[in-house]
Amino acid sequence: MKKIINLFVLGLIVAGFSSCLKDDSIIGPDAPGATKNIIEFLNPDHIASGTSSTYPLYIKNFDIKPTGSAVVEVAYSGVDVAPEDIAVKVDLAPDAITKYNSDNTKAYTPLPTTLYSLTSLNLVIPKGQRTASFTINVKPDQFDLNAAYALGFKISSASTGVISGNFGTIVVALGAKNKYDGIYTLDQTSPMVDATSAALVGYYPIEQELRTTGASSVTEYDGRYAANNYAHPIKNGTSTSSYGNFSPIFNMDDAGNVVSVTNYFGQGTNSSGRSARLNPAGVNKFTVNGDTKVLQVSYIMVQNGVDRTFFYEKWTYKAAR
Template identity: 45%
Template sequence: MKKYLSILLFTAAVTSLTSCLKDDRPNLTPTNSPAVVEFSSSTLELPSSSVGTKYALYERAYELDPNIEMPYVINYTGGSAAPKDIKIKLGIKPEAIDEYVAEQAEDGITLDYSLLPSAFYSIPAEVTIPKGQRMVKINVKLNTTLITDFDAQYVLPISITDADGTTISGNYGTILTKVSVKNKYDGNFTVTATAPMVDVTNATLTGYYPLDSDLVTTSPNSVVMFCNTYLGGLQGHPIKSGTANSYYGNFAPIFTMDDNGNVTSVTNFYGQGGNSSNRAARLDPSGVNKFTVSADGTSKTLEVSYIMVQNGSDRTFFHEKWTFEGSR
């Protein structure tokens, strides 16, 4: 159910002396392209979101675990299977991050990406596509417990550095993976009202439910609301203005829980009053205010009441139930 960004694959020229490919399909197929070695863009075994020009960027969010295995597939493309064992050497290409950031900046998109520290992962130095085969699967070992800065925008740029005499794809010879962590409260939820939303300053503003929303990790015990309904996956809370769809600007709740799942605070992602709307958030202690997670993590429910505060006064009262639909 995760919406994030859809795959945009860009084209490059094919020449006999370079490895750049021209193909606008989601992934190069073995029978319709020159014989090259490349990272697969459609068989990474996990949901992907990708944007890019020369390089595509994939996003991965993992729970805190010292033994994550992050899968990749390397393909041999061409009219036939590999004519021999093809030994492939892998390395890290930090400059690919700089190229990607610079290309996005040309479109007015500012990114603050940094290289994933080497202590956080390990990659195989060499893998082999066996003779007669078209691919090899690899796993990058990842220790997400070492990630303590939940705001960091870490990217892992893995590159095929040598392909045993076989041409390396210019588009897919390097793959960028943005790695983030998620706590046990993280996921995609359906949000319903357990009591009507009330805006004490404007009775024409009412609740907009149900909502398709994500809770995204901001710390080991807190999550922020990203709403897919109406807002397209941005931090915010939709409302109804009469019969029209609307939302509160500069307002998105952050829920913080204690070790027992009790909601201990609700704050505003955009600042506790330090925004142009002078809006903050606080917990309504009259609510259930409990986040319940099953032992296997497949069932998650948040029942919470909270208040949007504006100019120092309680303005809008929310009473909600968040029901887990799946991982984002």
């Protein structure tokens, strides 16, 4: 009897874990212990929001051209393919933007209707298939680079399947790439120093991205080494790691001087208590001459009000992303 009870408890634990899962990589046909199918948005990009956010945020940046587009997919995720044609209705959800701003202390505003159009939001996942999609068509050359635009989307109904509670509503931030945006080779000009642990050292040279966050600001994006996320890779002994809740945002003036460094995850408001600040002893200059772009910057990761990690870096442009 005791053995039966133990097996029953174990089954409840496994079931509890499975209810939180997402996408083919976790609950799909190749996943162990795959669950029944649900209707959800697939990730249009890497998730840019933290785990405390009610709705996931994705960021799509476009070259400054007259037109650009982003595809958003809806999936019948899980073990089976669609047993029949599944009608899925998607609606714009401006309230999701408001909630995201409240959860994350952000200031996204709905993209003006004059700057975008949508293909039909009445989708059909064909029998035997898994996905359907719609397209956001935008006019990046008319974007205000100082604005933080976004669109919220919600799956409002589906003729078959259960709508996901975690990925049934999403927020997609939409912006144009500024002149600093791109793929860079990141190297150090002096060794990184972590005041709390000699085992934590710099990981250089590596390839990283700088992604637009405003007219004259960019943030570091990894997606290669430590995490598919906004992160700064480091080494913990011989292992690759990164600081959680930390990615520097570099803010430049009109002359390319780095006037401040902040943390993408908030200035001390994240669960790690981490913020960033400029080290005024550095060169702190972003030089742009055509496709020759070099950022030399020194900055500090601050944790719970105390200077913890000191970075001395040179970013050299490689290519557009």
